[in-house]
Amino acid sequence: MTGQTLSHPQDATTPPDRLTHVNLIWIEQRVEHWIRFGDEAEERIIDRRRRVLSFSPDSVFAFVHWVANEHGSVLSRVTILRAVTPGQPYQTVPSVRPGGEILLAIGGWPKVERVLQAIDAIEAIGIDPTEVSLDHWRHLHNRLTAGQEPRAYSRLQHRAFLLRRRAAP
Template sequence: MSTPRQIENSAAATGTKPHITRVELIWQEKEIEFWLRFGHPRAEQIVDAHRRVVGFAPGAIFAFVRWHANEYGTIASHLTIACAVRTCDPCQSHPFIDPGAEILLKLDGWPRVTRALEAIDVIEAMDISPEDVAPDHWRHLHHRLAAREAPRGYSRLRHAAWLKRRELER
């Protein structure tokens, strides 16, 4: 796996800008934990013992969890499911995601984050990779959980329909 620096250097040599979305991951046990729930990074760079940066190709979908705590317990928890974009494409800015991404789901608060993580577990139990789930489902899940409503489940039939649609769009 190449590092973001290697990608930037090869892009500079060819005169092009790299199309990679970088996500900073931090792990300080029981204090700050930023991690990926799912996603297939194209590149990885270890910054130090507690930090690394991963890079995603355009179109890659990933889930990014941010959790903070202090001696009294959890301070904040966030879950973001995003789609990596090309450097020239419009995108939403987001902390620790550079240059930004198309945000499909963004939830704050441990109860909502937990419900979304459970929904991801259900999808994986059906042997469906969360990276391949229809982006519309992640948007639906975001809106239903933000409204404190029960989301519709994702089914194999819905997934098959999405795969056919994606095939036609290519």
């Protein structure tokens, strides 16, 4: 996985910013950052090409980062993160402040496309990707990184996850 694990001490005189901020840029066919899924808590529009979406602690979101030049794609990346609470350790991710818990980080268009298809399949069975088991995103990351076929997320698996989460203290 990419990123560096950090813990950011807050200045005692300022209240901690509890949100995770993602800088989004859209310059058609050059730089395209977007959120594939996630429930943003705030949005700040900077100009017609830039905005900042902010996420509450423990929320899960997918950030897609694509860059091209005159010769074609230079970078394709999808990162699924869990926003952290101030004081929790986190991993840094470009364009994400302060960072988050990385559940999946995949680069290269063929693998990014596989992740986007997996998200589509989860939505197709009526499950919100923000509610999916964190372990499933890790599984998807590990299997795609190893060049193996990931298991599809099922309603039965989701139900078991929800029951375990409800039973946890």
